[in-house]
Amino acid sequence: MKFLSSHQSGFISFFNEIGDMGNFTGRYFRELFSKPFEFREFLNQCYQMGNKSLLLVGVTGFILGLVFTLQSRPTLMEFGAVSWMPSMISISIVREIGPVIIALICAGRIGSSIGAELGSMKVTEQIDAMEVSGTNPFKYLVVTRILAATCMLPLLVIIGDFVALVGSAIIENAKGDVSFTLYFNQVFEALEFTDLIPATLKTFFFGFAIGLVGCFKGYNSNKGTAGVGKASNSAVVFTSMLLFVLDFIAVFITDIFYS
Amino acid sequence: MKNQPVIEIKNLYKSFGQTRVLNDFNLTLFKGENLVLMGKSGSGKSVLIKCLVGLMDFDKGSIKVLGKDISNIKQSELDELRTDIGFLFQGSALYDSMTVRENLEFPLRRHQNDSESKTKARVEEALENVGLPQTIDLMPAELSGGMQRRIALARALILKPKIIIYDEPTTGLDPITAKEIILLMMNIQKKYATSSLIITHDVDCARVISNRMILLLDGKDYIQGTFNELALSEDPKIKAFFK
Amino acid sequence: MKSNSGNNLKLGLLIMVGLIIFTLGVYFIGKKQNLFGDSITISSVFKNVNGLQPGNNVRYSGVNVGTVKEIKFLNDTAICVNMLISQESGNLIKYSSVATINSDGLVGSMVLNILPTDKFPSRRLKEGDTLYSLSQVATTDMLNTLNKTNENAALLTEDLIKITNSINAGEGVLGKLLKDETLAKNIQESAANLNFTTRSAKSGLTKLNDLLNSVDYENSIVGLLLSDSTAQENLKTTIQDLQASSSQINKLSANLEEFSNSLNSEKGALNLVVKDTTFVNHLDQSIRNIEEATHRFNENMEALKHNILFRGYFRKLERKKARQENGNK
Numbered sequence: 001m002k003f004l005s006s007h008q009s010g011f012i013s014f015f016n017e018i019g020d021m022g023n024f025t026g027r028y029f030r031e032l033f034s035k036p037f038e039f040r041e042f043l044n045q046c047y048q049m050g051n052k053s054l055l056l057v058g059v060t061g062f063i064l065g066l067v068f069t070l071q072s073r074p075t076l077m078e079f080g081a082v083s084w085m086p087s088m089i090s091i092s093i094v095r096e097i098g099p100v101i102i103a104l105i106c107a108g109r110i111g112s113s114i115g116a117e118l119g120s121m122k123v124t125e126q127i128d129a130m131e132v133s134g135t136n137p138f139k140y141l142v143v144t145r146i147l148a149a150t151c152m153l154p155l156l157v158i159i160g161d162f163v164a165l166v167g168s169a170i171i172e173n174a175k176g177d178v179s180f181t182l183y184f185n186q187v188f189e190a191l192e193f194t195d196l197i198p199a200t201l202k203t204f205f206f207g208f209a210i211g212l213v214g215c216f217k218g219y220n221s222n223k224g225t226a227g228v229g230k231a232s233n234s235a236v237v238f239t240s241m242l243l244f245v246l247d248f249i250a251v252f253i254t255d256i257f258y259s
Numbered sequence: 260m261k262n263q264p265v266i267e268i269k270n271l272y273k274s275f276g277q278t279r280v281l282n283d284f285n286l287t288l289f290k291g292e293n294l295v296l297m298g299k300s301g302s303g304k305s306v307l308i309k310c311l312v313g314l315m316d317f318d319k320g321s322i323k324v325l326g327k328d329i330s331n332i333k334q335s336e337l338d339e340l341r342t343d344i345g346f347l348f349q350g351s352a353l354y355d356s357m358t359v360r361e362n363l364e365f366p367l368r369r370h371q372n373d374s375e376s377k378t379k380a381r382v383e384e385a386l387e388n389v390g391l392p393q394t395i396d397l398m399p400a401e402l403s404g405g406m407q408r409r410i411a412l413a414r415a416l417i418l419k420p421k422i423i424i425y426d427e428p429t430t431g432l433d434p435i436t437a438k439e440i441i442l443l444m445m446n447i448q449k450k451y452a453t454s455s456l457i458i459t460h461d462v463d464c465a466r467v468i469s470n471r472m473i474l475l476l477d478g479k480d481y482i483q484g485t486f487n488e489l490a491l492s493e494d495p496k497i498k499a500f501f502k
Numbered sequence: 503m504k505s506n507s508g509n510n511l512k513l514g515l516l517i518m519v520g521l522i523i524f525t526l527g528v529y530f531i532g533k534k535q536n537l538f539g540d541s542i543t544i545s546s547v548f549k550n551v552n553g554l555q556p557g558n559n560v561r562y563s564g565v566n567v568g569t570v571k572e573i574k575f576l577n578d579t580a581i582c583v584n585m586l587i588s589q590e591s592g593n594l595i596k597y598s599s600v601a602t603i604n605s606d607g608l609v610g611s612m613v614l615n616i617l618p619t620d621k622f623p624s625r626r627l628k629e630g631d632t633l634y635s636l637s638q639v640a641t642t643d644m645l646n647t648l649n650k651t652n653e654n655a656a657l658l659t660e661d662l663i664k665i666t667n668s669i670n671a672g673e674g675v676l677g678k679l680l681k682d683e684t685l686a687k688n689i690q691e692s693a694a695n696l697n698f699t700t701r702s703a704k705s706g707l708t709k710l711n712d713l714l715n716s717v718d719y720e721n722s723i724v725g726l727l728l729s730d731s732t733a734q735e736n737l738k739t740t741i742q743d744l745q746a747s748s749s750q751i752n753k754l755s756a757n758l759e760e761f762s763n764s765l766n767s768e769k770g771a772l773n774l775v776v777k778d779t780t781f782v783n784h785l786d787q788s789i790r791n792i793e794e795a796t797h798r799f800n801e802n803m804e805a806l807k808h809n810i811l812f813r814g815y816f817r818k819l820e821r822k823k824a825r826q827e828n829g830n831k
Contacts, residue, residue: 043509133346154520158523
């Protein structure tokens with residue numbers, strides 16, 4: 001009975017949280033389209049999320065390209081299909097691996113930092129201080145962060161994809177004597193708009209999810225420093241899970257429309 | 260001078276679940292007055308001031324700030340009204356992602372359309388007032404607790420508010436620093452002729468700064484009077500505060 | 503504020519880099535699909551498009567010139583393939599060119615190839631033209647055929663191995679022909695015999711002719727006999743038959759000679775008689791028959807000399823001969 005009731009309360013709190021998040025999302029859209037817009041803070045957040053994550057995304061993307069190519073080469077060689085390398089790598093990176101891996105990296109980097117920052121602001125009354133000073137903290141802190149994440153993630157993914165392809169091209173160049181020109185010719189030969197556009201569109205949703213969950217967890221964190229840690233941790237965990245769900249939905253929709 | 264009220268709280272009720280925190284509470288703050296609100300921890304002082312600035316909704320009663328009923332105004336009006344209220348938080352609540360300069364600029368940029376040079380001048384002036392001009396480019400984490408409190412005071416004052424609310428201004432500070440803060444508060448009061456509502460349980464602070472005192476007990480304004488009147492009271496409940 | 507504007511500059515750079523990469527990506531993909539620049543739409547009608555899809559490449563003489571725009575059914579057997587090709591290549595391609603659908607490598611996607619034909623002089627392509635199409639076997643069909651061919655080739659080689667083995671072992675006509683020296687000798691001998699027989703048959707017949715010419719039809723028995731029309735007829739037929747058989751033998755010997763020649767030259771229609779042992783037997787039999795026939799013919803001729811009808815003639819001949827000899831003396 002106790003077991004059941006603990007599960008029941010778990011369910012209830014889960015659905016409560018979903019409901020709260022729904023309200024939070026609704027408030028985001030209301031505040032997004034009402035004046036004033038905190039443009040300076042938005043730019044600042046874009047810089048914090050974009051430029052400060054660039055190195056991480058670049059290194060991850062580069063290694064991703066290298067490793068992916070190195071790992072796939074032997075298998076393709078077995079089939080005598082090494083010349084398909086650029087097509088295979090580019091399609092898998094642009095369609096799936098690039099967006100998902102980079103979004104996960106950003107969930108760790110951006111989501112956790114948003115969660116921790118807003119959590120500690122909440123705990124140390126900074127959010128109250130902001131409200132008291134006549135600034136809408138939701139607009140200033142939440143709207144700008146979610147919007148910045150939504151806008152910056154596609155850029156990071158595009159750059160990360162490109163760097164990954166460069167990494168892959170370097171391996172192909174070194175191991176398979178494929179020139180960069182030939183490599184990228186084959187890449188663009190293989191890629192279609194149906195690969196690039198849906199993959200880019202879904203990264204906006206990924207960015208939105210990262211910003212939304214990070215802000216939600218941070219903005220609603222409990223009192224105390226433990227609350228900050230919890231907010232940042234659960235932001236990453238929940239965002240990562242949400243990213244896969246969103247990816248599944250995106251792939252499903254793409255599949256319906258393009259096949 | 261004392262006949263013009265800036266804050267009027269009448270019959271305020273607020274409860275959390277079954278716990279009634281404020282129970283028919285009344286308070287009036289007059290212009291240019293330093294009113295000290297004393298009470299035990301958890302007696303509802305912080306709840307009261309949060310209700311006062313609209314951070315928290317209350318159940319019943321009315322709060323009028325500068326003649327405006329805060330439970331009955333638009334968000335934009337409330338934001339406008341808030342620029343006339345300075346708030347010094349218990350934990351300073353400086354934005355720790357910003358430098359001291361940015362902390363002070365923050366309210367200025369949102370509420371005044373000053374030129375860059377004028378903004379800069381006002382920030383420097385505010386820092387001069389609290390005696391910390393050298394900290395302008397430091398981050399809050401690099402400052403001591405007392406310095407943080409002073410920077411927070413400078414930030415609360417930068418829009419030249421008509422009312423300043425101090426939430427435990429000396430809590431967590433050593434007696435010397437606490438005294439410095441109290442002196443600073445008095446200087447500012449003289450300089451800008453603000454009305455102050457000070458929430459504290461520091462008797463020394465209350466004695467130095469108060470024109471009038473209110474004791475918050477059981478959610479009610481248990482007694483009002485000058486420091487001396489209260490300190491000399493024979494009521495055991497009041498006596499407990501002044502031991 | 504300085505740091506802030508510096509940050510904005512860096513942010514601006516980041517956004518520019520991202521957008522440039524994205525735009526280049528879109529441009530190169532779009533360029534491949536002829537979205538940018540002038541292009542013309544042409545079409546071709548096929549019975550089977552073999553899995554061609556919109557977006558597949560269109561090639562002219564192996565160079566990518568455009569992409570397949572859409573594929574639609576015209577009716578239950580005709581499928582119209584619309585393709586976008588660049589204006590530039592449209593100016594090169596002739597209207598008489600032929601469109602085919604092939605696979606790009608064994609496992610590759612489908613490609614629409616436009617092949618130039620030199621047969622007719624014609625104008626350049628223009629918007630809305632429909633090219634002739636040529637249906638080609640799909641890879642699967644090709645593979646199926648190839649498979650069948652392979653199986654057949656395997657069977658053939660197996661049989662060939664058997665044949666060569668048996669030839670080597672000296673079985674069958676060919677084996678005997680190649681290996682058996684006695685047979686070859688026999689054939690040679692038979693041919694020589696035939697030659698001899700025909701020659702003697704010829705001389706025999708000439709003599710018979712002379713003899714008949716010199717027969718005294720009215721006085722001699724022979725004449726009487728010969729003037730008897732029935733006997734005469736009989737004799738005539740015999741002689742005609744003999745003549746015919748001699749010419750046939752002649753022919754046969756010529757054929758045999760030819761045959762042995764072709765055997766010697768290792769050419770000709772030998773494969774026709776591969777493994778036919780009955781033929782060998784027949785040939786053996788025939789040769790034996792011919793030998794017997796010639797033998798019997800010789801016997802007949804000898805018998806004719808001793809025949810009561812011809813004995814006088816032969817004596818007369820002998821006498822004549824003796825007289826001539828005496829006269830000469």
